Amino acid sequence: MLSKPFNLFICFLFLFTIANSFFVKAATSNVELIQQNWPFKGFFGRFDKASLQRGFKVYSEVCSACHGLRHISYRDLEGIGYSNDEIKVIAGEYEVTDGPNDEGEMYTRDAKMSDKFVGPYENDKIARLANNGAYPPDLSLIVKARGGGADYIYSLLNGYKDFPENFEASEGMYYNEYYPGNQIAMPPQIEDDIVEFDDGTIATHNQIARDITSFLAWTAEPELERRKSLGVKTLFFLVLITIMLLGVKRKVWKHLD
């Protein structure tokens, strides 16, 4: 008898598998992504805070020259282990336009914890102008907004190669194995020791790529740890109550025999 509700469960799983095969994993070209063993994957996935802080440093010193993080506030940095005082210092390095004040004029002030990350450009037009016509996308959601997620970002950062022969390259573009169409406007940014990590971790190319990807996975899903821990508890509760319901159901239906 236990098999019947179980069948129902299998039925669902089956349909999900079908749904999955529908999926156009329109991710990239046909190249296999480099698979990384991310600590935030799986049922009990957690972020590695030290890695996120290193990733934040990479973002601030490298990426932020062209890419914004407009959905993130400075106060959110608490989530990767910074204290309020540290965040105030970080925010204080940026200026935002506020106002109008009582004289009716706009003024600039230091950014506060409650402000969103200050972006590199005033507007899209300037961003394009500064980047040879290409728009550097906002990175807040980039890990969720690309097929392959974190693995794709990591692969992309490791995917720069010289142009193959006979490849008709456009002016000012770079060859990347993992980018759709293989021509990307972003020059390779990461190299060994381009940043110096405060915790003494050696800043190899791979380490930097891994840390910045982790950080961007966090900006895309800051709720991830809470979601997974709540999920484990919820599933535990549901499985328990379903087993109990199975017992009740059998007991009630026994009367029919």
Added chain:
Amino acid sequence: MKDKETENKSGISDWIDERLPVFTFINHNLRDYPTPKNLNYFWNFGSLAGVTLVIMIVTGILLAMQYTANTEMAFDSVERIMRDVNNGWLLRYIHMNGASMFFIIVYIHMFRGLYYGSYKYPREILWMLGVVILLLMMATAFMGYVLPWGQMSFWGATVITNLFSAFPVIGDYIVTFLWGGFSVDNPTLTRFFVLHYLLPFAIVGVVALHLVALHQFGSNNPTGIDVKSEGDTIPFHPYYTVKDYLGLGVYLIVFAFLVFFAPNFLGHPDNYIPANPLQTPAHIVPEWYFLPFYAILRAVPDKLLGVLLMFAAVMVLFFLPWLDKHKIRSANFRPFYKQFYWLFFINCIVLGWVGAMPAEGIYVLISRVATLYYFGFFLIIMPFLSKFEKTTDLPSSISAAVISEKFDNKEPSSSESYVK
């Protein structure tokens, strides 16, 4: 035990019941309600659909309190829900995945009806109300997908609304009318939001009618034989209430797994890119639950014909009770229908699969064959079998079927025995 409960009924409930018979109603429809005793777990999906509708409405109302229906702000307001609203991510992920769960449940519910002939006399209107619910659900889901104003929202809306331009003469007027302008823009978003909020309540209304129609004759059952005596039925409570709870438990495990551990599994990554009218995504793919219909649309080289066929694919369901006039309901006793039925089921999955593939090469051919079978099943095979198919021996009653199953541990009559 039970008698005591009724005796102990407080005076207040009696007083109310005399004037407004709510308790009699509940007793009649949820407690004593005689239900065939042989329903299998596929009969759980009606109540599961009802629960899902409630979940969708509750989460939807809470989300609407935080959402902003404006092209400049919609995307950011959704991100604000995800990041800054207390448990907003949970609400949104439940609502997002709830839509997929709703369609899975309803599709299984429909395939159940198709297999056991639940649409036949005297349940024709019950079935047709179900098709109305499906249509309303499709409209609601489509408009809901537009609200986050991501790339797929925008381009999905553009592609689907543009379908109406295929109609001669009035096509362009319809499209302009739907958009409230000359492209998918702010007026489109605001009206979609209003309708997305409104239609679920229309669904609630039709669901109520669906239930009234259901309780007129009661549930069909796996044998498809009418209830003949009291011995064929059991009271709804406690037997089917507890069975429904058990089904609900299993369902919520699957649902919760999706919400907490794979919330974006059924979505498209492009919808986390804000809508950009100047940049078309590489592949515009509808949500998975529309893919079979999308495949039918693309199977036809002519746009108007494709659109008409796509609508016909749903509309044909209205005529099911008259296309299949075979006296026997359950496919268990119809050896040929049973095989065509499973072929039809596989065919629907194939349609869904080609719907997700690019419309080129071999996929076009597959989608055409599958479309042909989709309509052939309803328009040719069903009427043909109604006339010529002979059935296997039917059990004399529901009770007889239950008993023979219990002692034989075999199907009452297998299809092979007939074919020979």
